[in-house]
Amino acid sequence: MIRLGNCNVSLDRKEKGSDMDFISHAHSDHMSAAKSSRAVLASDETAELIDAAYGIEVSRHEGIGFELLDSGHMLGAKQLYIRDMGWGTSMVYSGDFQMQSSYACPRIRTRHADIAIVDSTYPYPEVVFEPHEAVREDIERRVDWALSRGIVLFTAFRTGKAQELIAIMNGIGIVPIVSRHISEANRVYREHGVMLDYASAYEGDTTDFERLARHNFVGIADTRDMRRLAARLASIHGRKVTTAIASGLTKEFRFDYDMQFPLSSHADFRQTVQYIERVNPEMVMTYGKEKELMALNLAGFGIEAKPFTDIENANLLNIVALNR
Ligand SMILES: [Zn+2]
Known part of the structure; x- marks a missing residue:
């Protein structure tokens, strides 16, 4: 104190x-x-x-x-x-x-x-964290590739990293589907002038969500059990799911995800x-x-x-x- x-x-x-x-x-x-x-x-x-x-x-x-x-x-x-x-x-x-x-x-x-x-x-x-710009380019390139093969699923804190990922996705024309807590935090971001474009299955407006889910999509979820969520998505949609994390911790640890990006805040x-x-x-x-x-x-x-x-x-x- x-x-x-x-x-x-x-x-x-x-x-x-x-x-x-x-x-x-x-x-x-x-x-x-x-x-x-x-x-x-x-x-x-x-x-x-x-x-x-x-x-x-x-x-x-x-x-x-x-x-x-x-x-x-x-x-x-x-x-x-x-x-x-x-x-x-x-x-x-x-x-x-x-x-x-x-x-x-x-x-x-x-x-x-x-x-x-x-x-x-x-x-x-x-x-040492690379410039964000370089990490962003790497994310864009590899997400684009993984999307051509199936669904991409990021895990992220509900506040902070999730919104940064949404902004990066929006930059390349992707509207991600997000989990409930992330979408609740997004509203605060939007109220404070950070324009994020996303879809959530939890906000009552399911049209966007359903339209996006018909094709390969990027999902962002604040789950600790990615393996289970990925398996569920793969079985519901009958598509391959590529898991991903964007965190500075990837500089220190190897996580059990298909793609890891050293995007730190x-x-x-x-x-x-x-x-x-x-x-x-x-x-x-x-x-x-x-x-x-x-x-x-x-x-x-x-x-x-x-x-x-x-x-x-x-x-x-x-x-x-x-x-x-
Ligand atoms: Zn913090």
């Missing part, structure tokens, strides 16, 4: 004793405080997506002294910026972010801060260094499961960083004040 005046603010976690809970974006691993918190600090888009895609209505609090800056990770994803933590010290918490631009949300906005608390999802310097290590250079802080703290490794690897690149802890945080302002 961070402390602002006498207000304890949790960062993307449920924590005992927090007065306010910042939820940077609508991914389930960042929303543990959503259900129980009485004071959620989040963007409009994030609150709407949590409601639409996960059925949780959050109690929001405006908060004073906080600013939310786009992080480029997905629609509504924000960095938390505090202009003055005390003694004029500014702070930014990145949340999940990327330096590349996404196909379905605004680009990141960076701003100088004295303290930067930086997400550590990809702490390995060896993991996170910063790789190199982008994390770029982010820190742009923010140009006096102090860097790493945040998340891999915070120790990230701090260690940043040191190898000449960036002094400490894993975030509440105790260190208590001394944070003194440390920064001493550095001046």
Whole structure:
């Protein structure tokens, strides 16, 4: 947690004793405080997506002294910026972010801060994400080929990756069929000006869905049991089903899908260094499961960083004040 005046603010976690809970974006691993918190600090888009895609209505609090800056990770994803933590010290918490631009949300906005608390999802310097453009071309080429042979079925988070895939498909004239939670999240995207063209069997308007399903189609589903869904589709439609995933994790793991594409909405290590250079802080703290490794690897690149802890945080302002 961070402390602002006498207000304890949790960062993307449920924590005992927090007065306010910042939820940077609508991914389930960042929303543990959503259900129980009485004071959620989040963007409009994030609150709407949590409601639409996960059925949780959050109690929001405006908060004073906080600013939310786009992080480029997905629609509504924000960095938390505090202009003055005390003694004029500014702070930014990145949340999940990327330096590349996404196909379905605004680009990141960076701003100088004295303290930067930086997400550590990809702490390995060896993991490098290609430009999205190159990944997109690869997706287009291979989806086109697989469609000539049968159905293409992507698995994707219901918020974020699903909409990016829809935007990519729309770019080559394909209207994908999506599962229910994805279609519910899509409505929020559309309300915020991200025009997505898709069909859903769940929205009452089945004409599109039935027309599309008569031919080979691209399906996008937020299922964990792809094998079962693929087998069901193959048996219903009597066609071959090619399974696919688009995730940065494909750089680290081999998944049991026919096609895997390294389309990430996170910063790789190199982008994390770029982010820190742009923010140009006096102090860097790493945040998340891999915070120790990230701090260690940043040191190898000449960036002094400490894993975030509440105790260190208590001394944070003194440390920064001493550095001046
Ligand atoms: Zn995320």
